[in-house]
Amino acid sequence: MKRFTYFMPLMPLIALLTMCAPVVEEELRPHSIEQPIAQPSERDMVVEIEGQKIEPLPTDDFITETEKQWRALFPKVYEEVRYVLYTSAPHYAFSLTEIHPQDLNDMIEAIAKNSRVDTYVVSWQAEYRGVSGDVYFTYRYEADEIAKQRVFVANEVERIASEIIEPHFDEYERVKAIHDYIVLQTAYEMELFESCGEEGCETLEAGHTAYGLLSNRLAVCEGYARTFSAFLDEVGIENYYVTGYGDDVLHAWNMVKVDGEYYYVDVTWDDPVPNQQGKVHYDYFLVPTEELYGHAWIREDYPETAKTRYVR
Structure with a gap:
C-alpha cells in the first residue's frame, strides 16, 4: 500500500x-497544473x-x-x-x-x-x-464543536449586519460599514502573532477564525479576512478571500467589487496596533493592485482591479 x-x-x-x-513588493511566481485546462x-x-x-x-x-x-x-x-x-x-x-x-x-x-x-x-x-x-x-476540533462555531458565526453575522447596514446603503456604504465595524470592534492579537514564525503557528488559536473574532474580539489576519467575507456575503457584495504575503510574512486579505470594479481591502492592516479605540485607518481600503503596498500574491488568481483607488 x-x-x-x-x-x-x-x-x-x-x-x-x-x-x-x-x-x-515581490510578486510570487504563479504555480501551474501541468495538464490541459x-x-x-x-x-x-x-x-x-x-x-x-x-x-x-x-x-x-x-x-x-x-x-x-x-x-x-x-x-x-x-x-x-x-x-x-x-x-x-x-x-x-x-x-x-x-x-x-x-x-x-x-x-x-x-x-x-x-x-x-x-x-x-x-x-x-x-x-x-x-x-x-x-x-x-x-x-482541530471535533465535528460538533466545528458545527457549533459555524452556527454561531452565521447567526452573529446576520444579527450584526441587520444592525449596521441601513436599507438605503449602496455598495460602497455597505463595504465601509462592515470594514469599520470589524476594525472598531476588534484588536489585533499580538501574543498570537508573536508566537508565530514564517511557517505558521504551533497551535491553532481562535483568533485565526471568524468565530474567534466575533466571540473574543481578538484576531489575526485570517480571522479578519474571513469575517469580512462572511459579512460581505450576507449583504450581497461580491468578494474574494485572498492569500499571499504581507511584508514577507504569510497573510490574508480581501478583494471586493464596488460599482462594477474590483478593489483590494486589507482590514487587518487598517486596524491600528496597538489598538486605538475609535480609530480606523483607510490606507488599504478599496485600493487597486498598484497601491496594495507591502503585499505579494499570485495576481493572476484574482480578477483585475480598477486602475485607481475608490474615492468618494
Whole structure:
C-alpha cells in the first residue's frame, strides 16, 4: 500500500503588524497544473455522497483561478472534496481512475488554504492500493464543536449586519460599514502573532477564525479576512478571500467589487496596533493592485482591479 501525508502549517496565514513599514513588493511566481485546462462551464451538476445531494454554494465562482482549473479538470472529485472539507468529514474514498493521488493532494491544498470559510483542517493522509484510495482528514476540533462555531458565526453575522447596514446603503456604504465595524470592534492579537514564525503557528488559536473574532474580539489576519467575507456575503457584495504575503510574512486579505470594479481591502492592516479605540485607518481600503503596498500574491488568481483607488 502506498501513502502520502500532508500537514498544513497550523496557521498558514499570519498577519504582519500594521505598524511595520511597507517593503518593495515581490510578486510570487504563479504555480501551474501541468495538464490541459478545460474551460469552466455553467455548473448545474448535483453531487451525491452517501445519499446526500450537494448543491453548489452561492459563492462558487469567487475562488482563485487555480481552484477553478482543478474544478474544470476533475468536477466530480472537486465537489466531493469540498463537501468533505466544509462538513468536516473524516474520510474520503477516491478512485485512481478518476484522479492521480498527487493531483488530489494539490487540489485539497488549494481548497483548504484558500477557502473563504474556516475548514479547521490540520492534516490529511492518503493511502491507495491498485485503483482504490482513501484520504483521512484531521481537524482541530471535533465535528460538533466545528458545527457549533459555524452556527454561531452565521447567526452573529446576520444579527450584526441587520444592525449596521441601513436599507438605503449602496455598495460602497455597505463595504465601509462592515470594514469599520470589524476594525472598531476588534484588536489585533499580538501574543498570537508573536508566537508565530514564517511557517505558521504551533497551535491553532481562535483568533485565526471568524468565530474567534466575533466571540473574543481578538484576531489575526485570517480571522479578519474571513469575517469580512462572511459579512460581505450576507449583504450581497461580491468578494474574494485572498492569500499571499504581507511584508514577507504569510497573510490574508480581501478583494471586493464596488460599482462594477474590483478593489483590494486589507482590514487587518487598517486596524491600528496597538489598538486605538475609535480609530480606523483607510490606507488599504478599496485600493487597486498598484497601491496594495507591502503585499505579494499570485495576481493572476484574482480578477483585475480598477486602475485607481475608490474615492468618494
